Amino acid sequence: MDLQTTIYVMVGLSFSLYIGIAIWARAGSTSEFYSAGGSVHPVLNGMATGADWMSAASFISMAGLIANMGYGGGLFLMGWTGGYVLLAMLLAPYLRKFGKFTVPQFIGDRFYSKGASMVAVVCLLTASLTYIIGQMTGVGVAFSRFLGVSSEVGIYVGMGIVFLYAVFGGMKGITYTQVAQYVVLILAYTVPAVFISLQLTGNVLPQLGLGSMLTGSDVSLLAKLDSVVTDLGFGKYTTTTAGSTLNMFVYTLSLMIGTAGLPHVIMRFFTVPTVKDARSSAGWALVFIAILYTTAPAVAAMAKLNLHSTVNTAVVKGGDLYAPEASIQAEGRPDWMKRWEKTGLLKFEDKNGDGRIQYYNDKSKNEAAVAKAAAAGWKGNELTVNADIIVLANPEIALLPNWVIGLVAAGGLAAALSTAAGLLMAISAAVSHDLIKNVFVPDISEKNELLAGKIAMAVAIVISGWLGLNPPGFAAGTVALAFGIAASSLFPAIMLGIFSKKMNKEGAIAGMLAGLFITLFYVFAHKGIFFIKGTDFLPLIGGANPFFGITPEAFGAIGALVNFCVASLVYRVTPATPSHIQAMVEAVRVPRGSKLVDGAH
Numbered sequence: 001m002d003l004q005t006t007i008y009v010m011v012g013l014s015f016s017l018y019i020g021i022a023i024w025a026r027a028g029s030t031s032e033f034y035s036a037g038g039s040v041h042p043v044l045n046g047m048a049t050g051a052d053w054m055s056a057a058s059f060i061s062m063a064g065l066i067a068n069m070g071y072g073g074g075l076f077l078m079g080w081t082g083g084y085v086l087l088a089m090l091l092a093p094y095l096r097k098f099g100k101f102t103v104p105q106f107i108g109d110r111f112y113s114k115g116a117s118m119v120a121v122v123c124l125l126t127a128s129l130t131y132i133i134g135q136m137t138g139v140g141v142a143f144s145r146f147l148g149v150s151s152e153v154g155i156y157v158g159m160g161i162v163f164l165y166a167v168f169g170g171m172k173g174i175t176y177t178q179v180a181q182y183v184v185l186i187l188a189y190t191v192p193a194v195f196i197s198l199q200l201t202g203n204v205l206p207q208l209g210l211g212s213m214l215t216g217s218d219v220s221l222l223a224k225l226d227s228v229v230t231d232l233g234f235g236k237y238t239t240t241t242a243g244s245t246l247n248m249f250v251y252t253l254s255l256m257i258g259t260a261g262l263p264h265v266i267m268r269f270f271t272v273p274t275v276k277d278a279r280s281s282a283g284w285a286l287v288f289i290a291i292l293y294t295t296a297p298a299v300a301a302m303a304k305l306n307l308h309s310t311v312n313t314a315v316v317k318g319g320d321l322y323a324p325e326a327s328i329q330a331e332g333r334p335d336w337m338k339r340w341e342k343t344g345l346l347k348f349e350d351k352n353g354d355g356r357i358q359y360y361n362d363k364s365k366n367e368a369a370v371a372k373a374a375a376a377g378w379k380g381n382e383l384t385v386n387a388d389i390i391v392l393a394n395p396e397i398a399l400l401p402n403w404v405i406g407l408v409a410a411g412g413l414a415a416a417l418s419t420a421a422g423l424l425m426a427i428s429a430a431v432s433h434d435l436i437k438n439v440f441v442p443d444i445s446e447k448n449e450l451l452a453g454k455i456a457m458a459v460a461i462v463i464s465g466w467l468g469l470n471p472p473g474f475a476a477g478t479v480a481l482a483f484g485i486a487a488s489s490l491f492p493a494i495m496l497g498i499f500s501k502k503m504n505k506e507g508a509i510a511g512m513l514a515g516l517f518i519t520l521f522y523v524f525a526h527k528g529i530f531f532i533k534g535t536d537f538l539p540l541i542g543g544a545n546p547f548f549g550i551t552p553e554a555f556g557a558i559g560a561l562v563n564f565c566v567a568s569l570v571y572r573v574t575p576a577t578p579s580h581i582q583a584m585v586e587a588v589r590v591p592r593g594s595k596l597v598d599g600a601h
Helices: 005-023 030-038 041-053 054-099 103-110 115-145 151-167 170-201 221-231 245-260 262-271 275-311 335-341 367-375 386-399 402-440 446-469 475-499 505-527 556-572 579-588
Strands: 346-347 383-385
Touching: 005 151, 005 170, 005 402, 030 170, 030 262, 030 446, 041 170, 041 262, 041 275, 041 402, 054 103, 054 115, 054 170, 054 245, 054 262, 054 275, 054 386, 054 475, 103 115, 103 262, 103 402, 103 475, 103 579, 115 151, 115 262, 115 402, 115 446, 115 475, 115 505, 151 170, 151 402, 151 446, 151 556, 170 275, 170 386, 170 402, 221 275, 245 475, 245 556, 262 275, 262 402, 262 505, 275 386, 335 346, 335 386, 383 386, 386 402, 402 446, 446 579, 475 505, 475 556, 475 579, 505 556
Parallel strands: none
Antiparallel strands: 346 383
16 A cells, blocks of 8 residues: 555544544533533543643644754643643642632632623633634644645635534543544654654663664764764754743743643543542543653754755764765655755755755854855755654654654654544634623523534634644644733632632632733734734834843743732722622632532622
């Protein structure tokens, strides 16, 4: 069976499985639509949470970012996994004890204000829609390469698949579909990693292969990679950081607290029967997540070494990287490069007309490397590789069997679609339950509320598809912005709602609005995205990264600090929190039982 047919079969089987599960587990009530009836087993919920949380950014982009950034890319590992621990330990049990399955509903009841709930809905929609851009971008990348269609067509197909199992299945259908998607994506991520680790180091575990000696050599994989990239003018792989130490710290913190504030992950803890089960499923989810996250650094390093070995043939021969025969002939480039060139995510331009591909850092501060490249007749870097293709192209670069490449295609799509479905569920619940039922039409029937939820999700799919067709950047970068928005708006309100019984509605509302506004303004100034694409506010704020060199993707932590400060100041000069609300907060902080807690007199 040829490669393209194998890919069609693998992806087709996975899609059939998802749709079949959605039909079997379709929601028949609002309880099943929003929280799967609260009857999911903790282990299964842990797998679903893992799939929900490990998005296209985790599967497709994260290893690519680490491959490009080296050591500095570790901030994504630390931020996202650390944030999940923060969510599991500090928030999930208390929110589960509270008994309300959406973040805006919790904020509205805790801060005894429909206004607070509506502000939370605005924050949730902003973060979730931004997050979906990354998922749809990932869907487009995967489809454009593996199914031989444009990324635009790929996004349309992805929208259709999500519509089938999310709109009809609700949280119940999404949960069991995500269990299947987790199995697909984790196999797709780890199987190629095992193959490549065996090829390069002889070690079956990629996590150990990362620190092992290369097969038939007395040089370790990381030492060889450091030698290669520095010779080509790139930063040393094992020590390069992401900007300043302050920016790296703030970036990591922003990802952590953004993770803890993501509404679609928080909702997962309401699909299990009890608070104890919520804690158990959080632990299982961490185990399932760790399998991918401990593999990612190995995938990144091995993919980067394989890429350089393919293009810069001197890496394999052990010769001079700037010798006449050091780089691969353009006409003789491997089939995988030609296939990825069709997507536009890998580009080659023969700048010096020598018929070979030179892949190096022509803007390097390493003067010796630049001088050697010039002496060899190189006239600039000739290969552009999008970070989003590293994981998807990895098995092709390593010449793995066709079925492994097909499995990776199915896994990349599973990662993107599973998170997209979770985000759409959060958006649907915010619109139909938190706005329509709790604010505008309190006496709406269950049947009409369910219909409203499905319509809201369908509309969200259309909007997210449009955003995916007009993305502001690569998948993981866009996702980082979404985490920053969640960090600056929702996380402080949730934390203060649980751990500060004196925080009042005025403080919470002012804090959320302040955090959201300052973060979005900083992002607008640098990216010019969302509703005013192309707008440049840089002169107004004093140039790029004016706030101590902090990048817009990392600014969520600063927005959160502003949120906390504004909320703390406002609550001190406004009416005190009612006594019955303070008593409710005290009760919520005792994580026993699973009864509903509300702010009624």
